[in-house]
Amino acid sequence: MATFRLVVRRLLFLIFVIWAASTITFFIPRLSSRSAIRERFAQLARTGGFAPADLEKIIANMQHQFGLDQPLMQQYGEYLWNVVHLDFGYSLNKYPSTVLDLISQALPWSIGLIFVTTILSFIIGNLLGAIAAWPKAPRWMRTVATPFVLLTGVPPVLMGVLLLFFIGFKLKLLPLGGAYSIGIVPNWSWEFALDMGMHQILPALALILGSVGGWVLSMRGMGVTIQGEDYVNFAEHKGLGGLTIFRDYYLRNALLPQVTGFALALGTLVTSAIVVEGIFGLPGIGTVLQLAIQSNDFPVIYGIVLFITITVATLMVALEFVYPLLDPRIRKN
Amino acid sequence: MATIALASGVEERVQQPSQVTLFFRYLRRNKSLAIGLAVLLALVLFTVIGLLVVSPKAAYPLAAMTKQPPSWKYPFGTDFFGRNLLAAMAVGLWQTAVIGVLAGALGTLIGIILGFISAYFGGWLDNLIRGICQVLTPIPVLLIQVVVASTLDKRDVTIFTMALIVVMLAWMWPTLVIRSQVLTMKERQFVSVAKLSGVSDFGIIFKEILPNLLPFIAAAFVGQVFSAVFASFYLAVLGLGPLREPLLGNIIWSAQGQGAFFNGWWWWPIEPAIAMILILGSLALIIMGLDELANPRVRRSE
Numbered sequence: 001m002a003t004f005r006l007v008v009r010r011l012l013f014l015i016f017v018i019w020a021a022s023t024i025t026f027f028i029p030r031l032s033s034r035s036a037i038r039e040r041f042a043q044l045a046r047t048g049g050f051a052p053a054d055l056e057k058i059i060a061n062m063q064h065q066f067g068l069d070q071p072l073m074q075q076y077g078e079y080l081w082n083v084v085h086l087d088f089g090y091s092l093n094k095y096p097s098t099v100l101d102l103i104s105q106a107l108p109w110s111i112g113l114i115f116v117t118t119i120l121s122f123i124i125g126n127l128l129g130a131i132a133a134w135p136k137a138p139r140w141m142r143t144v145a146t147p148f149v150l151l152t153g154v155p156p157v158l159m160g161v162l163l164l165f166f167i168g169f170k171l172k173l174l175p176l177g178g179a180y181s182i183g184i185v186p187n188w189s190w191e192f193a194l195d196m197g198m199h200q201i202l203p204a205l206a207l208i209l210g211s212v213g214g215w216v217l218s219m220r221g222m223g224v225t226i227q228g229e230d231y232v233n234f235a236e237h238k239g240l241g242g243l244t245i246f247r248d249y250y251l252r253n254a255l256l257p258q259v260t261g262f263a264l265a266l267g268t269l270v271t272s273a274i275v276v277e278g279i280f281g282l283p284g285i286g287t288v289l290q291l292a293i294q295s296n297d298f299p300v301i302y303g304i305v306l307f308i309t310i311t312v313a314t315l316m317v318a319l320e321f322v323y324p325l326l327d328p329r330i331r332k333n
Numbered sequence: 334m335a336t337i338a339l340a341s342g343v344e345e346r347v348q349q350p351s352q353v354t355l356f357f358r359y360l361r362r363n364k365s366l367a368i369g370l371a372v373l374l375a376l377v378l379f380t381v382i383g384l385l386v387v388s389p390k391a392a393y394p395l396a397a398m399t400k401q402p403p404s405w406k407y408p409f410g411t412d413f414f415g416r417n418l419l420a421a422m423a424v425g426l427w428q429t430a431v432i433g434v435l436a437g438a439l440g441t442l443i444g445i446i447l448g449f450i451s452a453y454f455g456g457w458l459d460n461l462i463r464g465i466c467q468v469l470t471p472i473p474v475l476l477i478q479v480v481v482a483s484t485l486d487k488r489d490v491t492i493f494t495m496a497l498i499v500v501m502l503a504w505m506w507p508t509l510v511i512r513s514q515v516l517t518m519k520e521r522q523f524v525s526v527a528k529l530s531g532v533s534d535f536g537i538i539f540k541e542i543l544p545n546l547l548p549f550i551a552a553a554f555v556g557q558v559f560s561a562v563f564a565s566f567y568l569a570v571l572g573l574g575p576l577r578e579p580l581l582g583n584i585i586w587s588a589q590g591q592g593a594f595f596n597g598w599w600w601w602p603i604e605p606a607i608a609m610i611l612i613l614g615s616l617a618l619i620i621m622g623l624d625e626l627a628n629p630r631v632r633r634s635e
Binding site: 013016017020021024025028029031032152153154155157158161162164165168169170176177264267268270271275278279281289290293294296298301302305308309312313316317 | 467468469470471472473475476477479483484486563566567571572573585589592595599602603606609610613614616617
């Protein structure tokens with residue numbers, strides 16, 4: 001019963017967060033004097049095609065179609081209703097396609113990159129951090145973590161620029177950007193898969209190297225506190241093997257707070273990935289967002305922002321539900 | 334300085350090393366603070382000397398020959414638009430510092446005010462402020478900043494609006510830090526003594542609690558500067574910065590937009606990237622050092 005109440009409370013919190021995010025993305029653009037439709041058609045009018053007198057008519061017509069001539073509260077209600085359906089409207093620049101179309105075309109690229117790099121950096125960082133704080137680990141294993149700690153201050157984007165310079169430009173080992181080589185038509189051959197994989201290595205490395213240090217640092221801190229605990233000493237005196245103590249007594253307890261940290265870091269991880277995608281010109285959500293910013297495609301900007309916010313908030317709440325599975329003490333209560 | 338030292342007498346100086354010496358002695362123990370401050374000082378020196386040597390006008394387009402690699406005439410090279418990158422680095426560092434310090438100070442101030450109100454007066458105000466912080470935490474702040482920055486008219490985007498955009502959604506962390514510190518401070522005995530002897534609420538806040546929080550406030554301030562620099566950099570890399578200004582993120586954005594690496598203009602994106610790494614790295618080291626200063630527990634565990 002208590003768990004049920006907790007689940008309901010967290011779900012209500014999630015709905016509240018999504019409501020807050022959509023309210024922000026609804027009202028902030030309307031506070032501004034910029035009109036996306038007017039700018040778009042003024043741009044079209046400059047390139048020629050129709051008389052300026054018709055421009056106002058077209059704008060009024062479009063505003064009617066987008067529902068911008070209705071009272072604000074009615075627009076707000078409809079907007080919230082659309083958000084519930086994940087309907088973010090039409091793109092201004094690629095008009096017949098909806099924002100959701102653009103997102104779903106780019107999403108597989110982004111999910112692949114973010115999923116792989118996040119999991120890898122979490123695992124590598126926590127293992128290295130745990131080993132660095134474990135006094136019985138061999139010396140060389142403990143020093144492996146040091147260079148990663150030094151990289152903590154370098155965000156993934158800058159790491160990307162450095163990698164592009166050293167590995168892509170100086171050593172010419174890996175491509176400088178794009179999803180696949182220019183001139184190749186996407187197909188289902190091994191060569192194409194290899195080519196695509198080569199293009200993914202640098203962005204993935206940038207994201208992993210840019211975030212591993214943080215995990216190393218926090219895990220090392222956790223590790224130092226936990227190895228002083230009585231139960232670790234007790235396990236040692238019982239004569240348990242080093243690996244068993246490391247895995248079951250030390251790592252498992254130190255990992256719990258890290259999962260909370262993981263949930264909190266999700267937002268930063270996703271935003272870093274978006275900017276990195278833009279730097280490398282991968283066809284993911286980040287590049288779509290950057291193109292939308294350049295071309296003032298407002299519905300796409302707001303749609304992507306809202307979509308990511310909803311995803312991140314949902315994942316954070318979902319991770320909270322995973323927590324009891326990892327910690328038997330919470331499950332008991 | 335000299336007059337104070339003379340006034341306090343020579344004998345005293347023999348027993349008690351001066352504040353400056355003590356500071357340097359502390360720096361020798363607190364390595365991360367020392368290195369961080371040294372790098373930051375070097376960056377400041379570079380900016381000041383750079384601004385004195387080259388005219389800031391050279392940081393703007395059409396000031397120099399385009400696409401020149403580093404040479405004696407242009408030690409940092411020039412970019413596609415004819416910016417002299419040495420000047421651009423100096424001006425860009427200066428603008429980054431303005432954004433960082435302005436947004437950092439504002440964010441810390443808001444954090445102190447809200448944190449104190451929340452912790453000291455408690456009740457529904459506390460619930461409200463904490464609730465807002467909790468709801469905003471799962472929302473990726475950078476994305477909301479993208480929304481705000483993109484609705485602004487391009488002409489309205491300046492260094493100052495960048496700082497305001499950054500600070501608008503970045504006060505939650507200092508608020509929570511200050512709040513938790515005030516909560517523990519409130520229960521200390523010296524506060525109870527002050528309360529019993531009839532000191533007013535504001536007297537307690539300003540005379541008793543605030544001075545004791547200074548290390549935490551300093552750490553929160555540097556943390557705010559770090560996140561402000563970071564956020565404004567990300568916005569600029571996405572192309573939302575003031576496009577004419579040689580802000581470090583803008584330079585990387587335009588370099589990538591022109592395919593700098595594909596065309597062999599390697600110096601163009603790499604210079605702002607290294608400058609940014611030095612800024613963020615030195616700030617991160619200073620935060621770690623201040624943490625050690627404010628939090629003796631960390632000191633002991635080392």
